[in-house]
Amino acid sequence: MKRIIFAIAFTAFSSMGLFAQKVKSLPQPDMNMKVSITEAMQKRRSYRDYQTKPVTDQQISNLLWAACGINNPERGLLTIPTATNAQDIKAYLCTAKGVSLYDPKANTLTEVTDKDIRPILCERQSAMAVAPAFILLVSDLSKFRGNAEHYGAMDAGYASQNICLMCAALGLKTVPRAMMNYDEVKKALSLPENIALELNHPIGY
């Protein structure tokens, strides 16, 4: 039932029309990591060189949960604050197999396209496109009454910092990037006008 509701909501969100969508369940995020908060902040660093070595679904689950996951299921509250509690941030996982949207409530990934958009995320920094996964952060600006562009950027910063820290804790590399081919990415994901592309994070070794 949850999946059906989500699929309908997702279809409305992505304006992709009606067709069956691939939904993949993620493992539960691992809440027993031993890395301390200070160690993660100490190790936080931006990296620009990546290997093709794959990352695991468990690592992806932890990273997406950190980015905009739910840490209080009863009240539907998130790991990050958002301006006016708009919960405007959505995260996409982008790999060689395509792009899928993270659903924090269901802890699933729903395929949006089977296109590999890593090259259009990387643009001129094409050497980075070998990273096995990218997390793309977008803000749904329609959730704000005013100052939407400002708050969307700020909220992306919150999610992005958590990705940076979780990567540091998992022994993975990342770097937040504002550079991407905005027109091509929006087209590939069929994103409407009100969804702002904020940042993308290569994830890898």
Next chain:
Amino acid sequence: MKRIIFAIAFTAFSSMGLFAQKVKSLPQPDMNMKVSITEAMQKRRSYRDYQTKPVTDQQISNLLWAACGINNPERGLLTIPTATNAQDIKAYLCTAKGVSLYDPKANTLTEVTDKDIRPILCERQSAMAVAPAFILLVSDLSKFRGNAEHYGAMDAGYASQNICLMCAALGLKTVPRAMMNYDEVKKALSLPENIALELNHPIGY
């Protein structure tokens, strides 16, 4: 020597003219906290009710280090990424005794004013002004060539998330607030046009 250089830089930054400034050393941030990264993200929450109970210099040191401190002294890199590595974020500590600017390199606080600005940070949410300390995040927009307002907001989000997580790890309450009396705060701190007030965080129990 470091302090002298900082005092000169600070004077230029704050446009406060030439007079002796009170500089206070902070304890080194405690790097041996036991709280894990997942526990801090799990406990991250926004609180709007505060007691007058004071916080310690050690807690403040950890919080300011998390916000925009240095985690790689050799290369001068920070606990947070900033757009184009502009390092635009500055943090002020605001208490009943006044306001002071955090210097990440020297790990010191330099007094800017002896005025208690907590009421003008709180505005209509005046009950929060009892919190013993506020951290005010500003962005030096002159460090960007373009998109300054967007990047300043984003970078404040990074710093603010680290404050949220460090508060959770220290057992302290906080909430990021964009609301404040912008004109009065800028006047009280003698901030020039290019310094944007981004967020303030009450810190307490």
